[in-house]
Amino acid sequence: MAIAWPKERRLIGKDTPRVDGTEKATGRAKYSFDINLPGLLHARILRSPHAHAKIKSLDTGAAEKMPGVGAIHVIKAAGSEVFYAGDEIVALAADTEEHMHDAIRAIKVEYEVLDHLVKEEDALKATDKRTVSGGKQQKSNVQPGGEETRGKVEEAFAKADAVVEGDYGVATVCHQCLESHGLVAHWDKDDHLKVWCSTQATVLTAQVLADHFKVDANNVQCITHYMGGGFGSKFGPDIQGIVAAELAKKAGKPVKLMLDREEEITAGGNRPSAYGKVKIAGNRDGKITAFEIDCYGTPGYGGGSTVNLNFLPYPYDTAGILPSIQVTGAIPNIKRKHSVVRLNTGGARAMRAPNHPQSCMLSEPAVDDLAAKLGLDPLQLRLKNLPLNIPGADERDPTSWNALRNTIFTQEIDIAVRLSDWKNKWHPPGKGPGNGVLKHGIGMALHTWGGSAAGPNECKVIISRSGSVTAETSTQDLGTGQRTVTCIVTAEILGLELTDINLKIGESQLGISGGSGGSTTCPSQAPATLRAATAARDDLFAKVAPKLKVDKADLAIEKGKVVDTKSGKSWAWKEFCAKLGSEVARGQGEWSLAIAIQTDEKTKKPLNPGVSNVQVGGVQVAEVVVDTETGMVQCTNVVAVQDCGMVINKLCCESQVAGGVIMGVNYALFEDRIMDRHTGRQVNADMEFYKLGGIEDMPKIKVHMHDMPERGVIGIGEPPTISTAAAISNAIFNAIGVRVPDTPFTPDKVLAALSKKGGNA
């Protein structure tokens, strides 16, 4: 049966403080890191200090005899190769952290140190050298990452009114999850494992552990009631989780293994870099006619591209996450090439809109540089090159991205222009009203993201005769407000308040759910909850109607009561539920990408239109003040206009968008993983020299949710962090009239750019 959101919405779309707010703000919420159990052992991993080495010998004999040691687990035996400073070698658990540190120091490892490469530019110069894993046929750390050509690029460059060439880039940044990766493992019986894991995926984590230990999946339970930040880096138990469970099994005691800050930064994942040479051409009417890019980035010791090559120039030629999103083909002549530069550094992981910030940083600054060469306001260039709505798409589904993308971008740009006072504040680059050494600038950038349902996610709603309502789901609340979303939807459908809902969340055995990645949780979980609550309501009506001698089809929910629409008689919620007698009412609901995209065979129209959707736009405008004497950049204001289909909780939604912007300001101005080419180690694997902004460093942020309830639910976590840095880059260019090529836009780079231009802004 087709499902739909209620037309009249009492709670959905309003400002709702998160239901676990007090627990968190008073330190009572228990995160995995906070779990203490009787007899708990503390564990730690000894890691390679070398960026590339062979383990000659490993001796844990002395460590085994140290006070308090409960178990030792070798991860890489003698003879193994390690590929970055931080690679895991052996783990140890002891009764106190103090004993653990002492015993770790007693482990003896001999290494044969091998050549390493930890900087992209070094690897690109030494293409005959391989210092990472691979077969004999792989001679180099540098590998092809894709290449494609469309149209007649050279001809288009020759014919264009203006051609601009430039270097652009974004540095590798670290997730810096405040709660580090790790878990507490406890074997109840030989084959029953319970873990409290800091993860974005309870079900996957339990599954991977069950597979590893070859035990029944039902015997492994993963609990994630609270989670201190993941941003894409926390799927599954990881090596440290498996090791903790191994140690717990060996020691016969629960084991806690949470990474320390240095490990978190070096081994807990990072967002890969991307640097590129771009050539872009356009005509005086503002139309981009050709785009050429040769770019590279490093995923660390592993592999994989660091940009979405087929999205460039982003988001003008953007294809889309799902095949159903048609390629715009907006730019007729394209040449794109990417190289993957593998290094002896920690492996990249998904990070908040993987590859999109990189793609945006390699495109949007070039668009502004072209606008400057053409003597145009870049706003005009953006409007002129927006991807077009696909003709005919609105007949099939008027809420689809194919039908709306140009409309959404145009509307959002219009809102952003008004909120930022763009028309008064924009001036030709470097030509702003002067105030001595302080130069003002304003810049814009666009982004897009999928955010479809994924799942399958499951929710169960149980109504008891006392009127109490329990909602159960295994999905996890990373701080995204998923707990609150589930309560809002359940309460909305049943006419109750949020405090009436007992929620069980973040436990793998409570049903199926997907990992929280790709902004897919809300669009999977909210419709599943809608279905579960609706089914529970229908079950309640079916069970109670005969006892009241009314037709269940005439019953309806109103706030706090059930109404017989035929007679007008009503019952308070508890009074009505009491009629259940010895029964309970239950509903189960499921939602997934497969369900979301089901279409009618004949009409090809969606079967459940407007429940969940895919692909959003987003526009951000940043203002900066650049001190041309010191090179300091201060970002003073950001306007973020963001759509995400139907907003479920406006308060938390705005909060997440502002959070995305702040993460963007951080990687634009402060964040840089600095590798030392001599030792092969990260020199700032900490929070002193790996800079993150504090409250005083942040701009005033104005968030505008472009609420489109008719589209249904779409995820919001990732998009708002994509375009911030590109908008800041463009604002700096607008202030000083010269491009600072890559992040972070630190004073040295600003001064270098200014001196290249001749020293003056």
Next chain:
Amino acid sequence: MNDPQGRSRNGPGYSRRDFLRGTGIAAAASTLTAVPALEPAAEAAQDATGAVAIGPGSTKIRLNVNGKDMETTIEPRVTLLDALRNYLDVTGCKRVCDRGSCGACTVMLDGKPVYSCSMLALEARGKKIRTAESLISEDGRLDAVPASFVQHDAQQCGFCTPGFVVALRAALDKNSKATPADVEVALSGNICRCGTYEQMRHAIASLCGQGKEGG
């Protein structure tokens, strides 16, 4: 051993943390003059000058946490943060950087905000320690600071939040007329990764009696 493992904190070398732990005995001894009541400790030995050495073995320690006296046995090198979290199960203060740069471990010590990762538990004897858990009473009455954080959604994952609310509570206790700019300075030793500063500003504005700014 023929490798430079000593530079790694995993190796047998000398790290800042070792230094802190190593100086524990001396530091603890130096604070004793300010602490009238010395906990009975088997290892404590008084020399002719009256200086007391504690450790290197475990010693009994009494700490006053959120109005309650709590006792445990720890080595002198244990930080206040680790004593609270690992030995007393007071986990509102979080371990994040463990190096005095992020503020997640902030507690009040006699009303003053301190990084509990950067002092020894022994140094906190005789002082009143308050963590975020003290900002709600047993009958559920919520302090204005966390209440404002909840109302304005000044938290996401919430891992930094207890540190922020403690630092903010201490700032307002010190100066009840603090302006939002004063409060921002008081919070400059705390880091949030989810990016809740904008909502925090709304909370601060309401706590400073100025209401939420438009926009």
